Amino acid sequence: MSEKKQIRIATRNSGFIDPENIDSYIAAGGYLALAKCIEEMTPTQVIDEMKASGLRGRGGAGFPTGVKWGFAAGYKSDTKYVVCNADEGDPGAFMDRAILEGDPHSVLEAMAIGAYAIGGNKGTIYIRAEYPLAIKRLKIAIEQAEEKGVLGKGIFGSDFNFDLDIKYGAGAFVCGEETALINSMEGMRGEPYTKPPFPAESGYWSKPTIVNNVETLAAIPAIIVKGANWFNKIGSETTKGTKVFALAGKINNVGLIEVPMGITLREVIMDVGGGVAKGKEFKAVQTGGPSGGALTYKDLDVKIDYESLAACQSIMGSGGMIVMDEDDCMVAVSKFFLDFTMDETCGKCTPCRIGSKRIYETLDKITMGQGTMDDIENLKLLAVAIKDTALCGLGQTMPNPVLSTMRVFEDEYKAHVIDKKCPAGVCSSLLEFVVVDEKCVGCTLCAKICPVDCISGKVKEVHVIDQAACIKCGACLDKCKFDAIIKR
Amino acid sequence: MAKLNSITDLKKLREELQSAAETQTGKPLVNVSLATCSVASGGRDIMEAMKAEVASLGLDVNFMQSGCMTFCYAEPTVEITLPGKEPVVFGYLDTDKAKLLVQKYIKDGELLDGVIPVGYERVVL
Numbered sequence: 001m002s003e004k005k006q007i008r009i010a011t012r013n014s015g016f017i018d019p020e021n022i023d024s025y026i027a028a029g030g031y032l033a034l035a036k037c038i039e040e041m042t043p044t045q046v047i048d049e050m051k052a053s054g055l056r057g058r059g060g061a062g063f064p065t066g067v068k069w070g071f072a073a074g075y076k077s078d079t080k081y082v083v084c085n086a087d088e089g090d091p092g093a094f095m096d097r098a099i100l101e102g103d104p105h106s107v108l109e110a111m112a113i114g115a116y117a118i119g120g121n122k123g124t125i126y127i128r129a130e131y132p133l134a135i136k137r138l139k140i141a142i143e144q145a146e147e148k149g150v151l152g153k154g155i156f157g158s159d160f161n162f163d164l165d166i167k168y169g170a171g172a173f174v175c176g177e178e179t180a181l182i183n184s185m186e187g188m189r190g191e192p193y194t195k196p197p198f199p200a201e202s203g204y205w206s207k208p209t210i211v212n213n214v215e216t217l218a219a220i221p222a223i224i225v226k227g228a229n230w231f232n233k234i235g236s237e238t239t240k241g242t243k244v245f246a247l248a249g250k251i252n253n254v255g256l257i258e259v260p261m262g263i264t265l266r267e268v269i270m271d272v273g274g275g276v277a278k279g280k281e282f283k284a285v286q287t288g289g290p291s292g293g294a295l296t297y298k299d300l301d302v303k304i305d306y307e308s309l310a311a312c313q314s315i316m317g318s319g320g321m322i323v324m325d326e327d328d329c330m331v332a333v334s335k336f337f338l339d340f341t342m343d344e345t346c347g348k349c350t351p352c353r354i355g356s357k358r359i360y361e362t363l364d365k366i367t368m369g370q371g372t373m374d375d376i377e378n379l380k381l382l383a384v385a386i387k388d389t390a391l392c393g394l395g396q397t398m399p400n401p402v403l404s405t406m407r408v409f410e411d412e413y414k415a416h417v418i419d420k421k422c423p424a425g426v427c428s429s430l431l432e433f434v435v436v437d438e439k440c441v442g443c444t445l446c447a448k449i450c451p452v453d454c455i456s457g458k459v460k461e462v463h464v465i466d467q468a469a470c471i472k473c474g475a476c477l478d479k480c481k482f483d484a485i486i487k488r
Numbered sequence: 489m490a491k492l493n494s495i496t497d498l499k500k501l502r503e504e505l506q507s508a509a510e511t512q513t514g515k516p517l518v519n520v521s522l523a524t525c526s527v528a529s530g531g532r533d534i535m536e537a538m539k540a541e542v543a544s545l546g547l548d549v550n551f552m553q554s555g556c557m558t559f560c561y562a563e564p565t566v567e568i569t570l571p572g573k574e575p576v577v578f579g580y581l582d583t584d585k586a587k588l589l590v591q592k593y594i595k596d597g598e599l600l601d602g603v604i605p606v607g608y609e610r611v612v613l
Contacts, residue, residue: 006608015521015557015567016610024552026498027505029613035495094525101523102555133524137555149491157493225613255560258608272607 005272007234008258009242010058010218011095014102019137022144025105031150033224034109037116038158046117047073052228054240055220059085059176059213060288060317061393062239062306065220071200072118072208080120081209082111083199084217085181086127086134089173090289091340092248093320096214098256099244100127100134103218104141110217112151112162113224114210121161124204126181129168138166173290173344176318177392178203178211180346191348192392213318215244236262239305243316249285249323250277259304266300269323280325284405288317290337290344291397293404294330313404315397329426330405330412335363337401345394352395355386359402367427371417380406428472431487437462439484446476446485516549516594519567519575523556529563530582537583538566541590549594559604570597577604 018024025031037046050066057063072080084107088096100107111123127135142164145151153161167185174180175190182204184190203209219241223231232240239261245268248254252274259268269275269282276282284294293314295302302308306316324333342356362379365371383399390396406413415421422430435446435455442460447453454470457463465476465485477485492498520526520535535551542549557565562579568589569575578589580602592598 004607004609008608008610011556011558012611012613014523014555016519017554018552019555020553023501023505026502027509029502031492031498032495032502032613035492035498039495098523098556098558131524133527147491149493156495156498222611222613226611253559253561255562256556256558258558 005263005267006258007242007260009222009234010099010215010244011102011256011258012222013106014098017103019102019104020140022105022141022148025103029225030105030221031109033221034112034116034150035156036224037113038156038160043073043117043119046113046224049224049228050117050220053223053231054228054235055216055223055231056239056306057213058215058219058243058318060291060315062316065212065216068200068210068212069114069117071198072120072210075201075208077208079122079205079207080115080118081204081207082114082118082120082123083181083185083204083209083211084111084123084125085176085178085211085213086125086131087169087176087181088128088214088318089171089176090291090318090320092322093246093289093318095244095246095256095319097131097134099214099218100131101137104134104137105145106218106221107214108138108141108145108151108164110212110220111164112155113220114212114217115162116160118208118210120208121163123162123164124185125164125166126169126175126185127166128171130171135166135168142166172346173340174346174392174394177394179392181211182209189346191346192394194391215319234260236303236305238307243304243319245319245321247273247321247323249321250280250325250328251275251323252277261305262303264301264303265295268304268321269300273323276323276325280327282323283326283328284324284330284408286322286324286333286337286401287320288315288397288400289320290340291315291394291400292317292320293400294324294333294408295404296408298408313400313407315400327424327426329367329422329424330409331363331367331416331422332426334401334405335360335367338363338398341394341398345398349389349391349395351386351389352391352398355382355390355395356398358382359386359399363402366413366416367422368429369416369420369427373414373417376410376413376417425487428474431472432467433465433470433472433474433477433485433487435463435465436484436486439482441482441484443481445479445481449475449479451475512550514571516547516571517569518549518551518594519554519569520551521555521557521563521565521567522553525556525560526563526565531564533583534564534566534581534586537586538590541587542594545590545595547590547595562602562604565604568593570594573597577606578602579604
């Protein structure tokens with residue numbers, strides 16, 4: 001990779017500084033932004049700077065951060081809260097954990113800046129308890145920051161106070177939704193509630209609250225120090241700055257990347273990601289986890305930002321990118337994600353609770369080869385109805401995997417229904433294991449391993465699999481040393 | 489630890505920290521990635537192995553830990569900065585390879601395979 005396609009803003013310090021030593025952060029320019037805000041800027045100026053930067057929430061929804069802060073600043077209250085949403089829950093996404101473990105102070109600093117801007121003095125980090133190392137480093141960071149006087153009472157000798165604590169989530173996916181998160185922090189069930197009132201008006205303990213994602217926060221000190229005009233020159237027309245993605249699945253360079261918004265999917269997969277693993281053909285990438293959708297081989301030239309992903313029935317999401325190749329079945333992938341949301345729905349609203357179950361059942365039926373064309377039509381109807389009626393973001397985005405894969409791979413769905421075949425060779429109910437006569441040497445290994453004794457044949461003669469008795473376990477395929485058994 | 493009372497205090501501290509770091513640039517620096525994923529793939533063992541090898545060869549080397557270096561596919565990873573040279577990130581390590589890094593690269597400046605190309609521009613404040 002000759003040209004440098006990545007710009008590290010939110011991850012600027014991760015891997016470069018010692019996260020357990022505040023001096024290491026200060027040497028890298030840490031707390032300069034907070035000092036600049038307190039000494040040289042009014043809260044309104046901070047908010048204006050954030051608005052001018054064009055920074056949008058990196059948790060997934062993409063709401064402009066400065067606007068959110070502006071709302072909270074507008075409400076009068078004795079107490080206002082800054083909440084850091086570190087309830088990272090998408091399968092295959094780990095950018096927030098990396099930031100918290102590699103650069104915890106940048107998040108603390110940004111929370112203090114947020115509190116200064118909205119006129120608050122309390123902050124809470126809501127983090128999943130499954131991140132013990134991140135929690136340990138956050139605790140160390142908070143303690144050291146208080147000793148240095150950059151958190152706590154009278155920050156930088158001013159009359160601005162900011163106290164921080166940490167709350168642990170139990171790893172419920174829905175608690176990443178801000179209203180469910182607030183319920184959970186208050187000790188109630190992690191269920192979302194209808195907005196308005198938005199948290200900016202009435203959130204944590206019914207006080208004005210801003211909830212910002214880890215990655216959003218991590219970018220803020222850089223924006224304040226280098227200026228909104230520096231930041232808004234990076235990125236696309238509608239979406240400024242960079243985005244951290246966690247590349248996972250069938251890609252060579254599995255790991256974190258931070259790329260400017262507006263980069264094409266092709267550049268992400270082929271250049272930064274080093275291409276699809278094992279030289280296979282690229283098929284699709286799931287963005288936004290279970291709430292997102294698939295961008296396909298047809299979308300390689302899509303410029304990645306909130307709007308263009310939405311146009312492909314997907315979402316930016318928090319940044320998980322799961323790469324799939326020719327061996328992945330899109331119906332099975334949709335089923336996998338619906339299985340996840342079906343488990344994680346909180347059950348409060350009917351469209352999400354029952355809708356996810358019904359979508360899952362229909363997909364399951366299709367992968368078993370029992371689907372009908374009516375099922376495909378029903379899936380579409382159901383998906384649109386759920387999108388329109390579910391209470392929170394989890395439900396509203398839950399049908400995305402189905403809608404986005406159908407957009408390009410409807411033929412694959414139909415192949416399962418009409419031809420009773422799985423073109424990618426994944427859905428085992430639709431597969432046949434057969435012996436290739438020319439390759440079989442009659443070694444009898446397959447017959448010996450078969451758990452249901454459905455393979456017959458004499459030594460040194462071609463073997464035959466009894467399709468009626470075969471349970472499609474694939475043991476024979478794994479055992480054969482001559483590639484004489486194939487699935488089709 | 490004295491409290492910082494102004495932006496001037498902060499800038500002064502930063503300069504002090506930077507010049508303190510400057511005095512150490514004559515020594516090799518080994519930066520071991522120790523985020524959850526790196527620890528899980530054996531990062532701590534790598535650090536111990538390198539420290540032991542440095543001690544047995546009687547070298548003077550600084551060690552530090554850091555967070556995720558973003559190269560999950562190549563964990564465990566370490567970044568080695570030799571005096572007067574650009575930092576180099578080595579991946580795909582095990583304890584034997586880590587010892588070899590000390591013997592060859594740190595001691596004699598001889599490059600080994602497993603170097604990870606740097607494909608990013610880091611924003612520095």
